[in-house]
Amino acid sequence: MKTIDLSTASVRDLNQALHDQVKNLEEREWVVTHPNGAHNLAVGVNEAVSVDIQGHAGYYCAGMNQKASVTVHGNVGVGCAENMMSGYVRVKGSASQAAGATAHGGLLVIEGDAGARCGISMKGIDIVVGGSIGHMSCFMGQAGRLVVCGDAGDALGDSLYETRIYVKGKVESLGSDCIAKEMRAEHLEELQELLNRAGFNEKASDFKRYGSARQLYNFKVDNASAY
Amino acid sequence: MCGIVGLYLKNPALESQLGKLFEPMLEAMTDRGPDSAGFALYGDEVGDGWVKLTLQATTENYDFKALIAALESKIAAPLDWFQNASAIVLKIKAEEAVVRAALGELAPTVRIMSAGKSIEILKGMGLPKEISKRFGLGSMTGSHIIGHTRMATESAVTMEGSHPFSTGADLCLVHNGSLSNHFRLRQELRREGINFDTENDTEVAAGYLAWRLQQGDSLKTALDSSLQALDGFFTFAIGTRNGFAVIRDPIACKPAILAETDDYVAMASEYQALSSLPGIEKAKVWEPVPATLYIWERGART
Amino acid sequence: MSDSNSPKAPPVLRESATFDRLTIQEIQRAAETGIYDIRGGGTKRKLPHFDDLLLLGASVSRYPLEGYREKCGTDVILGNRFAKKPIHLKIPVTIAGMSFGALSANAKEALGRGATIAGTSTTTGDGGMTPEERGQSQHLVYQYLPSRYGMNPDDLRKADAIEIVLGQGAKPGGGGMLLGMKVTERVAGMRTLPIGVDQRSACRHPDWTGPDDLAIKIAEIREITDWEKPIYVKIGASRPYYDVKLAVKAGADVIVLDGMQGGTAATQEVFIEHVGIPILPAIPQAVQALQEMGMHRKVQLIVSGGIRNGADVAKAMALGADAVAIGTAALIALGDNHPRLDQELKKIGSAAGFYDDWQNGRDPAGITTQDPELSKRLDPVEGGRRLANYLRVLVLEAQTMARACGKSHLHNLDPEDLVALTVESAAMARVPLAGTSWIPGSQY
Numbered sequence: 014m015k016t017i018d019l020s021t022a023s024v025r026d027l028n029q030a031l032h033d034q035v036k037n038l039e040e041r042e043w044v045v046t047h048p049n050g051a052h053n054l055a056v057g058v059n060e061a062v063s064v065d066i067q068g069h070a071g072y073y074c075a076g077m078n079q080k081a082s083v084t085v086h087g088n089v090g091v092g093c094a095e096n097m098m099s100g101y102v103r104v105k106g107s108a109s110q111a112a113g114a115t116a117h118g119g120l121l122v123i124e125g126d127a128g129a130r131c132g133i134s135m136k137g138i139d140i141v142v143g144g145s146i147g148h149m150s151c152f153m154g155q156a157g158r159l160v161v162c163g164d165a166g167d168a169l170g171d172s173l174y175e176t177r178i179y180v181k182g183k184v185e186s187l188g189s190d191c192i193a194k195e196m197r198a199e200h201l202e203e204l205q206e207l208l209n210r211a212g213f214n215e216k217a218s219d220f221k222r223y224g225s226a227r228q229l230y231n232f233k234v235d236n237a238s239a240y
Numbered sequence: 241m242c243g244i245v246g247l248y249l250k251n252p253a254l255e256s257q258l259g260k261l262f263e264p265m266l267e268a269m270t271d272r273g274p275d276s277a278g279f280a281l282y283g284d285e286v287g288d289g290w291v292k293l294t295l296q297a298t299t300e301n302y303d304f305k306a307l308i309a310a311l312e313s314k315i316a317a318p319l320d321w322f323q324n325a326s327a328i329v330l331k332i333k334a335e336e337a338v339v340r341a342a343l344g345e346l347a348p349t350v351r352i353m354s355a356g357k358s359i360e361i362l363k364g365m366g367l368p369k370e371i372s373k374r375f376g377l378g379s380m381t382g383s384h385i386i387g388h389t390r391m392a393t394e395s396a397v398t399m400e401g402s403h404p405f406s407t408g409a410d411l412c413l414v415h416n417g418s419l420s421n422h423f424r425l426r427q428e429l430r431r432e433g434i435n436f437d438t439e440n441d442t443e444v445a446a447g448y449l450a451w452r453l454q455q456g457d458s459l460k461t462a463l464d465s466s467l468q469a470l471d472g473f474f475t476f477a478i479g480t481r482n483g484f485a486v487i488r489d490p491i492a493c494k495p496a497i498l499a500e501t502d503d504y505v506a507m508a509s510e511y512q513a514l515s516s517l518p519g520i521e522k523a524k525v526w527e528p529v530p531a532t533l534y535i536w537e538r539g540a541r542t
Numbered sequence: 543m544s545d546s547n548s549p550k551a552p553p554v555l556r557e558s559a560t561f562d563r564l565t566i567q568e569i570q571r572a573a574e575t576g577i578y579d580i581r582g583g584g585t586k587r588k589l590p591h592f593d594d595l596l597l598l599g600a601s602v603s604r605y606p607l608e609g610y611r612e613k614c615g616t617d618v619i620l621g622n623r624f625a626k627k628p629i630h631l632k633i634p635v636t637i638a639g640m641s642f643g644a645l646s647a648n649a650k651e652a653l654g655r656g657a658t659i660a661g662t663s664t665t666t667g668d669g670g671m672t673p674e675e676r677g678q679s680q681h682l683v684y685q686y687l688p689s690r691y692g693m694n695p696d697d698l699r700k701a702d703a704i705e706i707v708l709g710q711g712a713k714p715g716g717g718g719m720l721l722g723m724k725v726t727e728r729v730a731g732m733r734t735l736p737i738g739v740d741q742r743s744a745c746r747h748p749d750w751t752g753p754d755d756l757a758i759k760i761a762e763i764r765e766i767t768d769w770e771k772p773i774y775v776k777i778g779a780s781r782p783y784y785d786v787k788l789a790v791k792a793g794a795d796v797i798v799l800d801g802m803q804g805g806t807a808a809t810q811e812v813f814i815e816h817v818g819i820p821i822l823p824a825i826p827q828a829v830q831a832l833q834e835m836g837m838h839r840k841v842q843l844i845v846s847g848g849i850r851n852g853a854d855v856a857k858a859m860a861l862g863a864d865a866v867a868i869g870t871a872a873l874i875a876l877g878d879n880h881p882r883l884d885q886e887l888k889k890i891g892s893a894a895g896f897y898d899d900w901q902n903g904r905d906p907a908g909i910t911t912q913d914p915e916l917s918k919r920l921d922p923v924e925g926g927r928r929l930a931n932y933l934r935v936l937v938l939e940a941q942t943m944a945r946a947c948g949k950s951h952l953h954n955l956d957p958e959d960l961v962a963l964t965v966e967s968a969a970m971a972r973v974p975l976a977g978t979s980w981i982p983g984s985q986y
Contacts, residue, residue, distance in 0.1 A: 028765045050512030052758050057695055057766030069511050069525075073749070073762040077695040088525055090511060091495060091758075092749035096693055109495065109527060111749040115690035117734070128527050129492055133748040134690060136734040148492070148530060153744065155734045166529075172742070174735060230739040231722050232577060242754060272754040274791070391754050391791060394784050418752060473751065493751035509754075 015040045020047040024054060031058050038062075050090065055083050061100075072109075075102045078119065094121045097138055110147065113140045116157075122211045129166065132159045135176055141211035151176055152188065160207055162215055173225040179204050181220045190229045194222045242403070242416045243269025244496070246386040246477045246484050246507040247517075248536050254503055255283065259380030261517060265506070266368045266377070266387045268513040272416075273389025276402040277371040278363020280412040280479045283382025285358045291336045294353040294360045295343070296327045296399060304328050307347050314342045325374045326399075327353070329360050336409070351400060351437065356410030358481050363388075363402040383538070386479045386507075388414035395440040405446035408453050410481035415442040416509055417473035417494045425469065445470055449478070463487050463533050477507055483537035492530035499523040505536045568811075579811040580719070582900025582910060584712055584803045584848065584870060589820040591803070591848055592857045594967030595960050596976060599946040607945040614941040615951035618865050620842050621703060621772020621795040624764070628772055628795075629681055629703055632661025633937045634865035634952060635855060637872055637929075638800075638846050639685045639705060639776070641667025643720050643729040644807030644900070645873075647674050649909045651922035652876055654678035656929025660937075665705060665867075668718050668743055670732050671697040678926070683774065686763065688717065689743035691733035695766060703796070704763055705774040706756075708785075711804030711847040714778030714818045718743035719808050723903040726912040753788035760793040774798050779824035779847070780817070786831040790841050798867065799828050801847025805870040807910065808901030821847035821858070823970035826957075829862030838862065839953075852939020859940070860955035861971060868936075875932035876925040877907045 015034075017027050027045060034040055043064045048054055052071035055064045058081040066074070069087035078097045085093075088106035097116040104112075107125030114130065116138035123131075123140070129147035132140050137156040145163030152168070154176030164182035171188020177200070178191075187193075196218075205217040245265040249255055258281075266277060286292045297304070304323055308330070312319065319332040332339055336355050343350060354361035362375045368389045372378065388403035395401050404412035422444040426436055434447040448469055452462035459480060466476075467490065475494040478485040486507050488496055499506045499514050501523045508514050511525070528534050557563065571579065600606040607614060621628040637657045642650045644667060651674040657664040663681035670692020676682055684701030686693065698704065709715060720729070720741040730737040750759045760773055775789040776798035786797055801821025806814065825845055832838040845858050846867035858866050870878075879887075884894040886906040892899060900910035908919035944952050947959045961976040962968035968975040969982035 024765065025769075029768060032768055049515035050510060052512075053762045053765045056762055057698075059695065068521075069515070071510060071512055072755075072758045076762050077698070077766055079695060088511060091755070095749050096690060096695070098694055107526065109497070110492075114748040115693065117694065126526075129530070130748065134744065136690075147527075152748075153742075174739070230736065232740050271757060391757075391788070393753065393788065394781070416754070493746070495755070 014042040014044060016044045016046060018046045019049065019051055024051050027054065028056060031055060031062070031064070034060075034062070048087070052090065055081070058083075058100075069106070075100075078102060088125070093123075094119070094138070097121065107144065113138050116140075118157075120210065126163065132157075132176065135159065139207055141207055141213065143211075143213060145182065148185070149188070151178055151191075154178070158203065158207060160204065160211070160220070162213060170223055170225070172229060175225060177203075178223040179217075179220040180223065181215065184221075184223070187223065190226050191223055192226045194224045196220070196222045242391055242414075243272030243389040243509045243513065244386070244414050244416050244475060244477050244507065245269060245388075245509070245513050246384070246414075246479075246486070248384040248484050248505045249503065250501075250505065251503040252383075255383055256381050258283070258382045258385055259377045261504075262380075262385050262387065263372050263378045264516040265508060265513045266372055266389065268516070269389040269509060270368050272509060273391045274367055275392045275397045276363065276365045276390045276399070277368040277388060278361065278402045278404055279371075279377065279385055279387035280354065280359055280361045280404040280414075281380055281382045282358045282360075282384045282410070282479060282481065283380075284360075286331050290331055290333045290357075291339060291355060292357060292360070293330045293332075293336075293339065293343075293355045294327055294362065295330060295347075296351045296353050296363075298349050298351060298399065302326070302350070307343075307350065310346050311339075311342055314346065315339065324362065324376065326364065327362055327375070352406075354406045354410075354412060356481060358383075359406075359410045359412060359479065361404050361406060361412060363404065364399050365397055365402065384479070384484055386412070386414055386477045386484055393418055393441075395438055398438070401438045401440045401443075403442060404479065405440075405443050407446040407450040407478075410479075411449070411453070411459075412479045413442065413446040413449060414477050415445060416475045416496075417489070419445060419470055419474065420472035421470065422472075441472075445474070445476065459485065460533060460535070467531055475509070480535075480537060483535065485533060485535040486528050487533050488528055488530050490531040496528050497525065498528055498534070499525045580721070580808050580901050581811055581814070581898045582805065582807050582809075583814070583898040584805040585815050586898075587815055589803065589848075590822050590964070590967045590970050591820060592822065592854045594822070594963045595857050595971055595973065596963065597853075597856060597860070597943050597947060597955075598959050598961060599943075600948045604948045606948055607950060609942070609945065612945070613950060614945050615953075616937055616941065618842070618953070620844070620865065621774075623795045623837075623841055624793065625703075625770060625772040625795050626768075627702075627770045629663060631663060631681065631865070633933065634859065634863075635660075635849075635933055635936050636662050636683075636844060636865055636867045637664035638804070638867040638869035639665035639667045639683070639707065640869055640873075641669045641720075641807065642672045642675065643667070643669040643724060643733070643912070644910060646908055646911050646917035646920065647672060647728075648917050648920045648922045649873070649876060649925065650675045651678050652920060652925030652929060653872060654682070655922060655926025656872070656875070656933065657681070659926060659930035660933035662933065663702065666701075668720070669729065670694070671700070672732075674922075676700060678922075685776075687743065688745065688747045689733075690748070691735075691741075691743070698763070698767060698771075701771060703772040703774055704767070705776050705798060706760070706763070706794075707776045708789075709776070709778030709780075709800075710806060711778045711800030711802050711818055711821070712806035713809045713813045714780040715745060716809065716813055716817070717745035719901075721808060721901050721903070724901075724912045729912055753792045756789075757792040764793075772796055774844070776800065778802075778804075779819050779821060782819075782824045783827040783831045786828045786843075787835060790832070790835055790837050794841060796842045796844060797828065797832075798844045798846065799824055800867075801845070803848030804846055805873075806900075820970075821845055822967060825858060825861040825863060826970075826972040832862075839864065849936075852936045852941075853943060855936055855940040856943040856952070856955055857960060859952050860959050861957060861973075864953070871932070872929055873909055875929045876909055876920065877928070878905070878909050880907060883907055 056076040110128040126144035148166035168188035170191030419441040422441040775794040802818035842864035
């Protein structure tokens with residue numbers, strides 16, 4: 014196990030060490046102490062290492078992650094796991110806006126709440142939020158699954174493409190072209206699998222499914238007011 | 241485009257350490273705002289019939305002593321004052337309007353940064369570290385304080401263009417974001433008699449609040465109506481005589497984070513500005529939701 | 543003879559200047575379809591441009607350089623403010639960002655080939671990096687756009703520079719679009735979209751807004767790429783004085799400034815023609831911002847939007863640009879709007895020299911299309927050779943003019959080598975009206 018103390022080392026030291034170490038893979042377990050809300054922690058990691066961040070992180074924590082498992086024992090700032098490709102990011106606290114933005118793959122678990130624009134333009138990632146999510150979440154969501162054990166804010170799934178959204182609690186309002194959909198057996202199955210993988214003791218049957226009505230896929234005069 | 245910080249003490253025992261607790265918060269926002277910085281300190285209230293003003297000279301080595309002497313001979317009223325770098329804090333037993341009129345005549349180049357019972361606004365160009373050192377922030381005492389670090393977007397980098405902006409007696413505003421309808425609104429507010437010193441968009445927001453309050457709005461009503469009147473992006477922190485308030489625009493792209501313990505309520509653009517506060521590990525930390533007013537005032541929480 | 547017997551003068555029809563034929567046609571089109579007009583290309587209206595400036599050749603007071611023996615350098619280094627691996631180009635003319643999706647794979651490959659032969663860079667676009675393009679491009683700039691279609695860290699590490707796109711000259715403040723006929727299986731796959739949708743791209747980045755947050759985003763990309771790659775910031779010209787200052791404060795290595803003449807694959811006509819400013823007034827504002835910060839030549843300035851010939855290159859550089867970028871002109875060099883396509887273009891309601899329906903994917907030149915049969919018409923090797931020829935001409939022309947002004951490097955052209963033909967262009971370019979020392983609007 015290798016410990017990097019950010020009260021003495023810089024974020025640059027941390028990321029360079031993580032990137033360099035990927036070449037040899039001598040150390041798979043990393044611990045980061047005293048993060049104190051610093052930005053860009055463990056970004057661009059490209060190997061199956063584990064990184065344990067012991068405190069709050071700032072913007073873009075685990076940004077563009079590939080293969081690594083990153084755990085944050087605290088809250089994260091804007092754009093946690095943005096554009097993640099693969100791997101696993103777990104936030105023990107809450108996340109600010111744009112968590113999992115544009116991410117292509119992997120699993121992001123947020124035990125607390127996520128702010129506005131959670132999963133904006135998501136492209137294949139799975140996001141499971143233990144608490145509630147803010148407004149404009151999953152805006153232009155393209156692929157992947159967004160699971161919310163609490164409530165969702167205004168305009169959920171606005172201009173949605175093919176992301177499947179599951180919400181247990183109340184949805185403040187649905188965005189343009191997002192509708193409630195029937196929960197079929199395959200949905201119950203994939204949702205239960207995601208909840209189990211995220212480690213949440215929840216029943217898939219308590220959730221509702223939302224998806225794209227696919228009415229805005231091609232420009233039509235009658236939909237002009239929705240744009 | 242900037243960093244915002246605020247600290248409101250619930251525990252009066254900490255008032256002697258207000259500046260010491262706040263200084264690292266302001267300096268942590270240097271990357272968000274390297275051009276200029278400032279803060280509004282609340283404390284050391286003046287008594288009935290008195291008013292406290294903060295004045296800033298816009299020229300080097302301004303002779304405040306001569307100004308005070310001239311003021312004393314113009315208004316026969318008890319007064320007390322002290323100088324802090326390029327600013328002075330003036331306490332005087334007189335009507336605010338009378339003092340303003342006298343100062344306008346005697347020293348048209350001196351800017352009145354704030355007026356009220358409690359507020360002192362100190363700001364200037366330079367890195368946050370330089371500003372806190374210039375005014376001796378670390379040793380200041382008081383009940384609450386809000387501050388700002390500025391990355392200038394369009395209007396000039398000047399002392400006047402720095403935040404906080406006064407919005408009336410004991411009221412001030414700091415802003416992170418960019419307003420898109422400030423030009424026309426400034427013209428309308430000028431017709432309503434509101435004065436502006438800069439081309440800064442935040443000054444228009446401050447002027448709007450000052451105008452609504454003059455029209456008899458409560459702070460809550462004025463801030464709620466600002467959601468309609470102001471277009472663009474903003475996170476505002478507003479200092480009041482008894483506390484402070486936070487509000488974000490409905491789109492809420494600009495960041496904000498709040499933390500509360502038994503001892504204090506703190507607000508910042510980023511968590512890293514809060515990380516130096518005692519007991520922050522155990523604090524309740526959350527983000528203010530869009531278009532919703534949060535107010536903490538002595539005695540009550542809304 | 544009475545008047546009634548004299549022949550009548552033929553009637554003269556008077557066209558309204560306000561409601562001219564084009565305007566009438568557009569109102570009729572809008573009334574029929576209920577949707578705005580979308581097209582490709584840049585603005586078509588006449589604007590103050592480089593043609594309104596002239597270079598002052600040497601004579602007695604200044605001495606010119608000889609054509610061959612006396613060198614006129616053309617190279618440029620981009621991104622040496624922070625990046626460990628700046629880009630060194632042989633010529634100061636780069637290829638602007640254009641997406642695979644908007645353009646065919648063959649067109650993208652041809653751009654890479656042409657740029658590489660000429661010793662310059664080419665740029666990806668919305669939708670990611672193709673292997674054809676990476677393979678054929680010696681210097682490849684990878685665009686980082688609001689949509690992040692096809693964005694991935696492997697390609698980020700493969701890139702030679704990263705261009706964070708805030709806007710485009712054709713549509714500052716607007717997002718992108720790619721209509722369904724071009725969203726083929728491959729394009730849709732790269733962008734993770736259903737095949738055939740009218741794809742929209744966001745106008746704001748999903749995870750940052752404003753310069754304070756941009757600074758953190760730039761730091762993230764630098765961290766991911768270990769501070770090796772130059773980071774460009776591309777701006778659509780509207781308030782370049784402020785935008786350039788803020789991009790520099792946020793940490794950019796290079797500013798790319800695109801004027802309103804800059805092309806687009808698909809944008810509302812009203813947006814193309816009415817939003818943003820021409821490149822001519824944008825350059826002096828950007829240069830002033832850089833000079834005030836002590837960053838001119840330290841943060842390099844690449845300008846684009848209507849660059850057509852070596853005179854435009856020389857004049858843009860004289861105004862203070864470090865390099866220029868071409869888009870529309872490069873497509874024309876590849877064969878866009880070629881006269882031999884006239885008959886085919888007429889069948890789809892256009893004509894050679896007028897074709898701008900780049901959004902609909904029916905380009906008979908095989909450039910702005912995803913149709914496999916049409917795409918085959920563009921041979922990437924032949925296209926690359928044509929582009930390289932054109933780039934050579936641009937540089938030779940610019941060198942010719944620079945030598946005439948006595949310059950041994952294109953970078954030594956300066957505003958004092960320029961005069962303006964019109965009051966408007968003198969005011970915008972901040973150079974004197976020819977034959978006078980008058981720069982309208984300047985402080986005395």
